[in-house]
Amino acid sequence: xxxxxxxxxxxxxxxxxxxxxxxxxxxxxxxxxxxxxxxxxxxxxxxxxxxxxxxxxxxxxxxxxxxxxxxxxxxxxxxxxxxxxxxxxxxxxxxxxxxxxxxxxxxxxxxxxxxxxxxxxxxxxxxxxxx
Amino acid sequence: xxxxxxxxxxxxxxxxxxxxxxxxxxxxxxxxxxxxxxxxxxxxxxxxxxxxxxxxxxxxxxxxxxxxxxxxxxxxxxxxxxxxxxxxxx
Numbered sequence: 001x002x003x004x005x006x007x008x009x010x011x012x013x014x015x016x017x018x019x020x021x022x023x024x025x026x027x028x029x030x031x032x033x034x035x036x037x038x039x040x041x042x043x044x045x046x047x048x049x050x051x052x053x054x055x056x057x058x059x060x061x062x063x064x065x066x067x068x069x070x071x072x073x074x075x076x077x078x079x080x081x082x083x084x085x086x087x088x089x090x091x092x093x094x095x096x097x098x099x100x101x102x103x104x105x106x107x108x109x110x111x112x113x114x115x116x117x118x119x120x121x122x123x124x125x126x127x128x129x130x131x
Numbered sequence: 132x133x134x135x136x137x138x139x140x141x142x143x144x145x146x147x148x149x150x151x152x153x154x155x156x157x158x159x160x161x162x163x164x165x166x167x168x169x170x171x172x173x174x175x176x177x178x179x180x181x182x183x184x185x186x187x188x189x190x191x192x193x194x195x196x197x198x199x200x201x202x203x204x205x206x207x208x209x210x211x212x213x214x215x216x217x218x219x220x221x
């Protein structure tokens with residue numbers, strides 16, 4: 001049983017290391033700013049997640065119970081990684097000099113972060129028909 | 132035994148990742164690239180702290196890891212906000 005647990009933890013650690021390496025290599029290798037955003041937000045997050053799960057299993061194996069701190073760190077990282085990516089993609093979009101090089105949105109409004117049209121004071125709420 | 136080798140491999144991978152991020156941090160043409168490099172470095176350092184916790188069998192380092200993760204997220208958001216708006220809290 002301890003052997004199986006050891007192999008499981010080792011597999012998780014190796015997977016995490018490979019994923020983190022892929023994420024950082026992509027950050028170095030990809031050409032464009034928006035492309036570079038892809039690799040770390042997915043690869044590195046999965047890499048650190050598997051390393052943390054391995055740590056949690058290791059604590060369990062040592063007899064200290066399934067520790068909740070690692071789960072907390074995993075949750076925190078998985079919640080904050082998309083937020084970081086959103087903010088950084090907005091920074092990238094606003095640093096592009098020529099906005100006509102952006103892909104079209106397919107509608108007659110521009111990309112949401114460039115849409116400077118005034119919002120109405122009162123939002124149009126859906127109402128029930130038979131009032 | 133297998134755990135020792137896997138741990139050494141993971142240490143090497145995460146250390147190499149931090150080196151690659153450092154290259155991007157020094158080269159990065161846009162400010163956003165540098166912020167992204169620092170953010171990825173923070174995540175990798177969190178992983179290194181956790182691996183050190185596995186190697187020593189001591190769970191005291193996880194508080195440091197969670198503090199590091201929080202500080203990294205907040206600094207990334209603050210820097211992005213500054214670049215977007217020219218101000219952090221308006």
